[in-house]
Amino acid sequence: MAEYSALSLLKNALSGNRDWKPAWRKASPKPSYDVVVIGGGGHGLSTAYYLAKEHGITNVAVLEKGYLGSGNVGRNTTAVRSNYLLPQNTRFYEHSMKMWENLSHDLNYNVMFSQRGVLNLAHTPGQLDDLARKGNAMRHLGVDAELMTPAQIGRRVPGLDMSRSARFPIYGGLMQERAGTARHDAVAWGYARGADRRGVDIIENCEVTGFLRDGDRIVGVTSNRGEIRARKVAVAVAGSTGRVMQLAGVDKMPIESQVLQAFVSESLKPFLDTVLTFGMGHFYVGQSDKGGLVYGGDLDGYNSYAQRGNLPIVEEVMSEMVALFPSLAPVRVLRSWGGVCDMSMDGSPIITTGPLPGMYLNCGWCYGGFKATPASGFCFAHTIARDAPHELSAPFTLDRFSRGAVIDDKGQGPTPRLH
Amino acid sequence: MSPRRTPSGGRIDRLRTIRFTFDGTAYAGHQGDTLASALLSNGVSLFGRSFKYHRPRGVLTAGIDEPNALVTVLRGDVREPNIPATMVEIYEGLVAVSQNRFPSLAYDVSAINQLGGKFISAGFYYKTFMGPVIGPLKGTRFWMLCEKIIRRAAGLGRAGNVPDPSRYERMNAFCDVLVVGSGPAGLSAAREAATSGARVILAELDPTFGGSANWSGETIDGEPAIAWASDIVGELRDHDNVRLLKRTTVWGYYDGNTLAAIERVGDHKATPAKGAPRHRHWTIRAKNVVLASGAFERPLVFAGNDRPGVMMASAAMRYANQYGVLPGDKIVVFANNDSAYSAAATLNKAGATIVAIADLRQDVSEDCRTLARECGAELLTGHAVIATEGAKKLAGVKLAAFSIAAGVLPGNARKIEADCLIVSGGWSPTIHLASQAGARPVWDDDLQAFLPPESGNGWYGAGGFNGTFSTADAILEGFAAGRKAAGQPEVEIGTAPDIEPAALDPRPAPVFEIKANGKAFVDYQHDVTADDVRLAHLEGFVSVEHLKRYTTLGMATDQGKGSNVPGLAIMAEAVGKPIPEVGTTRFRPPYAPVSVGSLAAERFGDLKPDRLTPMHDWHLENGATMYSAGLWHRPMIYGEPGETVEQAYVREAQTTRQAAGIVDVSTLGKIAVQGPDAAEFLDRVYTNLFSTLPVGKARYGLMLREDGLVFDDGTTWRLGDNDFLMTTTTANAGKVMQHLEYFLDVVWPELRVHLTSVTDQWAGAAIGGPRAREILAACVTGTKVDNEALPFMGIVHGEIAGAPVLICRLSFSGEMAFEVYSGSGHGTHVWEALIEAGEPFGMVPYGLEALSTMRIEKGHVTGAEIDGRTSARDLHLGWMLSKKKPFIGSAMMDREGLVASGRLELVGLISLDNRPLNGGAHIVAEIDTDNPHGSLGHITAACFSPALGKYIALALVSGGKARHGKRAHVSDPLRNRFGPVEIVSHHFFDPEGKRMHG
């Protein structure tokens, strides 16, 4: 398949754009594969891509229930960052960040990773110390982080209410300049195209309806497109983990599926050149290249698979937005949507062999899965190929809960809605 | 007279002239005009520029579905971008400007983008701008350079940086029946529901009720439709049980029949009424909903269909009938259905010349032929518009013979001069709200449209929403829906009202696109062409969602109201499947864009309430600098002129340790734990025993979470056998209450315990220092406060200045200290009495900084150490874990990870370079400023200790106690602070507690 470049664009433009080929083949399932990956979202696709690229395992199928990227990879607010407090998280997400920095070239697909920074605001001296703790933790692992003064913040983000009389005045902030945003759909499409070019079958509209077993061992799946056997079955369906695992007879997991809403405003000329998070609520906002402000806040806070939320959170998020930017009150919200998040018990993901023989599980991404897409696939592919966790994802196995080795970046304990 | 204003007619008030400006030019219109109708009446045809190609655009519609004519409304320096000119009611002094153009609307340099047409087709950016793999532009750098340029070109209006001074409000409403839309169907439904006695809310997004009755030109039972509508509105007004909401867009259909609507209360006014909001955000909880939201007319997709002067047929009709404006003098009609013929007739009656009617169909009904004849138009059946001409304004159209089976037929095209082309491609019912409510639409081949199911869980449909386009049937459906929604039994429906002129056949020919050379737009605003849709198909982006995401079709501010179905149809043709098999979009809120401010409502400018202690005003009057602790406001320091924060807190702490100090502790969470099982309950929730606590004594308690980590701490006072007063940290008060309530209600319902938040019942003043007891003795009556009457952790009742108080001798500062609780209403009274009593002893009030300083000196933990990751042992509180009883967390606290070596443990630090330490700094064995690494832990709290005369800190450090006496370094690259520290016990000061035991 042809490489994408300015030249290929020009060549095709001259021939009336009639020679473009599908970004990935519309494959039909074969009777068996070395690896079947359930879930054609970002993580499933990147897993397939790295299975092929890093481990030479190309006899792989990715099964997607709906259209490719219909889950959270196409529903998130696109922030990419590695500003975590705990070293297990920081190391993992920083690895991801490094992969992001070269992802467009790696995939020959412009995922539009824009390193315009992510800025966490502090509204009390205590919060600023907490951010300093986090930033210093990052710096001690070689990750970039800086504190910004209110004056610097005011210059960087015009329109922000910097007044001392604000209900929650801004005392400073923690900036990670290398963080930023990417074009979410492009990540799914780029990985799909990349995996497809390496021989992976990407099978859309293929819903898994059950698991094939040989004794205890999982040896394939049944689907609306027939039985598909596999030596290894990988599950990467964050947002639907409960449903898919139930098909395998695992009905209890350290996960609650909760709905997270996101919003986009009408298109505006450049207004905000970074991603901003509010310290007295869960609000965060960035601006897309098309000009829409992309923003969100807290979870709705209850179990849901409905991909729809309710008004209280809508109102909460909007209130926080105009508290930070009082000039945005007349600006209008254009779209809202809901994504279903695997909220884990410590706010950190699960990448593991098992829990059944022949099965591999990647889930529990809470609302931070998008930025993990490259590293998640990279580590999960390693786990599948080698039957052992990658060094970076070793802390994220399932047994950490019983061992008391939770990775609780927010310190909220086993109350998923608070992570 | 404006050039395009008809001599009479319309619902505008021709006696009232309103002046406004657009792009700096002054214009006049009339009361009742929208910005679009007023500008059209002035002969303006160029309204805006498109998103990608910056093509000149006119006004396409007359309503909320407008994709092209977006403007920014300015109120002073406050900018309201992206408002359709069709939705702006003009008011005296209105200032509107066009958008997405530079330097001007007429001459926009970015229009050069059009030349790159095929190069910048859908999704082009995914394929390029990746830049070199090596060199200075490697990684993301090249892309970010390109992105800067792209971002500047993209975007529509500009948001301002000046705070919006407007007021926004919320309104909660409850009703039996909410009727959405006030056209004939909605009015009929509302009347029927209201008559049955139901509580009814009727919401209309336009400034006038009546919907199509305002512009249809029909008569209903011999009466003009407008009069028919106003009669019903008048009738509804007389009902007590009806609320009429105009300028109100119902935009969200949420769970439990909760609907959200925005009422534009003040947008049409130069200055709002006093106290009135600009927008009111309605949350309507309706038992049932009648959806009578009508339908949108769809454009046809053909080359040059975006030229200013091309307009929807129904919009043209509306401009003529409702606003008395002709969109053109010489009009060509282009349609695949009958409805455009009514528009032609209307425009002709209003004074325009209908040059020709090009109908895609070969067979046209006799009714239509008559209408064409009557308006003097040349009827060209089996014809299509294949191009339009003109620069920034339509000058003519090109027509060619067309067959539904074969498309454009070979042969000579014919040119016709015209300044307006009105188009009808059929109608799409406005099913958005039903879709939000979960309804799955069904494709109807006759109407070539997605129709809603008959009814949903909580709603009924009527009229155009149902695909019912005859007014007579709409009225009957409204009647039936109104009855059902009001819970009335169904009745025999009477005879249909008599409508003149008779309804035309609503079924369009199944044609959506006319293939010819030139850009044919599907999504006007986002410049998505029919070729872009086909390109998406070619590249495999076939599913509706992929189509949307790849081409951005339907993602513009009009949300695809007109483009959704044509886009699907073109994709369906490319795929070779029927339209319903390609799918439809599930609509989500909002139905139309909603101001962010309206959703913030009363929280705009007031995000969170202030929580104030009873002594708040005293603090302010006495020079306190306040800061936020959650919702509370607490004194940080009581600074004296010229003092730095450090000087102030050092003075306060020092004075407290030397004489006495007083601090407001009213914010501590206080929970009354009452009942015969209260002691048992406390034994279960605290790690230590409380059943052994005698009445009149207090005890420090520690709580864990179920997972075995520390949750909260505080003292609990036994006031009676069955009566405890629990205190919690300020930050955790709410969480602790919820935690306790959960266990009582869900886990141990057999325990007879009541919990009540009494945080606000009590004002708390903590007074500590060597002179504290003397000060108390000087002002307390009714009890002694000596060591015998009031031993450490003892509680007494007494009075201060006539107010009853509860005094507990406990200490956070490490001094001889007492917490004095009084009724909140007496708080300031008691506080002032204490201050007065303390004056001779040199007592000072102190704030949180000094409080924190003294607790650091004592090594007491707070939220900085109890951070949700620490165990009791990490904090050296293992001695509080009772072995005599199970308690919450006891089963989980010994898991291997929680007792592993190397965990972060509480230690003290002393700065060895006499420079301040910072909270959040890390601890390392060896400094490496260039490449910091090897963090052993971090500082949780730091201060200058007046007691030690040193900068000290509490820290959580791996290894903890084992490092006591060892040297380490702070490493704080964020604040460029590196330096040596000594690790010591966290009990810096008076470790034996001699001072507080006295």
Added chain:
Amino acid sequence: MVEQLSPLEPVFRAGSHGNFVDGIGVTLSEIAPGSIVQLAAWPGQEKKLMATINSVTALKLADGAGAGASSDRYAAFGFAPAKFLVTDTSEGLAATFAKEVPSAIGTVTDLSHGRTALRITGAKAEWVLAKLFAIDFSSAAFPLGSGISTTHHDIFTQIQRSGPASFDLYVFRSFARSFWKMLCHAADEVGYEVR
């Protein structure tokens, strides 16, 4: 006895405010009862507690959630299962109940200082309250005398309908000033008088 200080003091401005040119939509006032007491019964003891309320205040509470009544001196209503708020224009009600309610029946909690009582009266009272609470204030849904517990964002509020167009609101004292400002703000549109 020491007088209680109102938490509203600096923001309580008697007189007419807002858009009052066309008339006063609502009147806002602080009630400042002498006593506010919470009574709570153990399961099965609710009737006995209600009888005690009756014997102390002469108020007869009907069965059912939220039932309430008031007299010149007392007001009482249920606000949660087996829980009641009782107010008295005089001080000392908690002490009285403490004697009357044995621990086998339930508990008595004095909230006289902990809650601030406000009253909103007037033709527009329902309209103004509907701006703050997701509660149906129509008299069919919220009959005279009855009470509810609800919240305005962070502010927990108990409300009793004290007249056909009159409501008494009980909020945590620490929030009272913020709440009062919000109430006044919401009443601007209809014009209000502070008394």
Added chain:
Amino acid sequence: MLITCPYCGPRDVSEFAYQGDGNRKRPDPASTDPETWNAYVYDRLNPAGAHNEIWQHAGGCRAHLAVVRDTLTHEVSSVRFAREHGAPTHGRRKSGAKA
């Protein structure tokens, strides 16, 4: 979303605090069996469909409620006082069964 509190009547979801899976049964406090405790503290049923949940009417009467709610439609089919019918006191219902 509305939840009909058995005491307060139908109220907006904003008045309620979610307390999660109502099928969990707290182990005997005297037991220290790690697996039982681990399952109680960390594992949750997470069905797509009817779910037994605990909600607290935090912004109302503060009672805890045993709610049966469909996680696909958000429809609430049953609400009862948890202290009277608390899910933790009985076993897990069959998924899909109405309370």
